[in-house]
Amino acid sequence: MTATPWADAAPLRLGGRPRRLVPFVVGYEPIPEGVSVAGGSFFRFLLEPVTAAAVVFDEGWVLVDGGFDPARIRDRDRRVASFDYENYTPLVPAGDPLVEQVADAGLDWSDLAAAAITHVHFDHTGAARLLAPDQPLLLQEREWEHVHTVDDARAGFLFVDDVVRDGLSVVTLDGDTELAPGLQAIDTSGHTPGHQSFVIELGERTVVLAGDAADLRRNVTDCVRCGSTVGEGGDERADAAIRRLHDLDARDGVEVWPAHDPNWGPWREVIADRA
Secondary structure, three states: OOOEEHHHOOOOOOEEEEEEEEEEEEEEEEEEHHHHOOOOOOOOEEEEEEEEEEEEEEEOEEEEOOOOOHHHHHOHHHHHHHHOOOOOOOEOOOOOHHHHHHHHOOOOHHHEEEEEOOOOEOOOOHHHHHOOOOOOEEEEHHHHHHHHHOOOOOOOOEOHHHHOOOOOOEEEEOOOEEEEOOEEEEEOOOOOOOOEEEEEEEOOEEEEEOHHHHOOHHHHHHOOOOOOOOOOOHHHHHHHHHHHHHHHHOOOOEEEEOOOOOOOHHHHHHHHHHO
16 A cells, blocks of 8 residues: 655645634543653553544544544454553543544534544544545654554554555655645654644634644643654654644644643543533
């Protein structure tokens, strides 16, 4: 399976600019603090939300990240084969939380222009199962290379078949890329070789979806990188990524959303609304 470079891909089926950002909570996972924050405890565990978001334009919308494929978790044999890690258990509420929350937001899957993922860890790639051939999956070229060169996908927290399958269109980006007016992908590599974050301009307010470059709000405010990095130079790239996010957050009208913080307001509101 080959991917199409962004420069050769068709423009996304979007019109106008982003008008709203819809946060989703699609699962949970117990994570040691030290995985989320460099220097944190590996004895203290946090029950972290698995999140996604819809960027809704005047015409069409883009999904950012996508949680797990619930079927992989609910089937015992597949779950054990996929997630048999010491002290790790993925949790997904009843039903299909992503599909249900998309419907509750009044969005139609046929209007989805693309799914953009921060990186290819398995708690971000589950929505790829829902994409039609004309709804591309957007990721960085270095992340696509990582998928194909990782020594042990299971140990690397990847489900290769989430993102490499017949009928899925993959479009690769090369660093900072304007995806549409008001929506930009930015390089925040380090957690993985091609990790990216997304900048969404919503009138007088700009939101940056940090992904796992900042699991917790504490990463951003204290300018402390994530505790899990991949590859040679991963720590240094993650340091640069969190400095970039910290500096963006300091700008007037800009807020950086951490991907997995159980205390971050937008995720807490989703959970409270669905309780």
